[in-house]
Amino acid sequence: PLPKALVEVRDVDRVFENVHAVRGLSFEIQRGQVVGFIGANGAGKTTTMRMMATLDLPTRGRIFINGEDVVQEPEKVRRLIGWMPDNYGTYSYMTVFEYLDFFARSYGFKKAERTARVKEVMDFADLTVLADRPMDKLSKGMGQRLCFGRMLLPDPELLILDEPAAGLDPKARLEFKNLVRLLAQRGKTLFISSHILSELGEMCDTLLFIDGGKLVYHGASETLKRGNGTDVHGALQ
Ligand code: ATP
Numbered sequence: 333p334l335p336k337a338l339v340e341v342r343d344v345d346r347v348f349e350n351v352h353a354v355r356g357l358s359f360e361i362q363r364g365q366v367v368g369f370i371g372a373n374g375a376g377k378t379t380t381m382r383m384m385a386t387l388d389l390p391t392r393g394r395i396f397i398n399g400e401d402v403v404q405e406p407e408k409v410r411r412l413i414g415w416m417p418d419n420y421g422t423y424s425y426m427t428v429f430e431y432l433d434f435f436a437r438s439y440g441f442k443k444a445e446r447t448a449r450v451k452e453v454m455d456f457a458d459l460t461v462l463a464d465r466p467m468d469k470l471s472k473g474m475g476q477r478l479c480f481g482r483m484l485l486p487d488p489e490l491l492i493l494d495e496p497a498a499g500l501d502p503k504a505r506l507e508f509k510n511l512v513r514l515l516a517q518r519g520k521t522l523f524i525s526s527h528i529l530s531e532l533g534e535m536c537d538t539l540l541f542i543d544g545g546k547l548v549y550h551g552a553s554e555t556l557k558r559g560n561g562t563d564v565h566g567a568l569q
Pocket of ligand 1: 348349351352353371372373374375376377378379380527
């Protein structure tokens with residue numbers, strides 16, 4: 333049987349040389365949830381997400397994705413997740429198609445299957461009209477959709493997005509919200525960070541609010557938006 337929660341974070345700490353970035357963090361994410369991760373700059377969001385994505389190690393505590401320990405089974409975990417960092421890199425000499433095809437190859441898709449998958453992803457992320465465009469001629473929003481597309485190639489179950497809406501214009505932000513909605517409809521689980529509550533509120537069914545590395549709220553996004561005594565607005569920009 334499948335483990336009950338898709339994500340289980342158990343009493344995790346992350347201490348850098350002189351910074352206690354994450355403190356006693358525990359939470360679960362269930363399959364199919366769209367969870368917002370809210371906190372001010374430096375609250376510990378990126379650190380938490382990097383540990384979930386097997387890119388950093390907890391100082392203490394354990395993290396399981398689909399029952400697999402991120403430290404002991406990083407390869408298995410990487411097959412389950414898509415990770416979108418806040419500063420994704422691009423290879424400017426490639427076109428949109430070439431970039432996706434390059435990554436599809438690195439994911440081990442064979443030729444025929446690869447072309448089909450790249451087409452499917454371009455269609456989904458509204459990239460088909462941009463197929464032949466070099467990456468350095470993409471707007472921020474287009475570049476972000478490309479990064480989204482790349483992440484979707486291996487069809488991961490859990491998508492971890494670090495500040496995906498930062499720097500997007502209103503139109504690109506709307507397109508991003510639509511992608512999130514479509515993915516949620518397809519049963520994907522999403523974990524999305526932001527330091528702006530209004531950016532995530534409507535997209536997410538659940539919110540986690542982190543402050544000084546500690547979880548201070550975990551519940552329905554509606555409750556937090558109405559104000560439940562937690563000083564969200566004081567801690568957020
Ligand atoms: P932001 O929105 O600015 O990315 P955040 O909530 O993602 O903020 P983190 O990037 O997780 O916050 O940082 C949490 C704290 O840990 C900060 O004080 C940061 O300076 C510190 N930190 C993060 N990574 C390192 C590192 N590699 N070495 C030392 N300190 C670090």
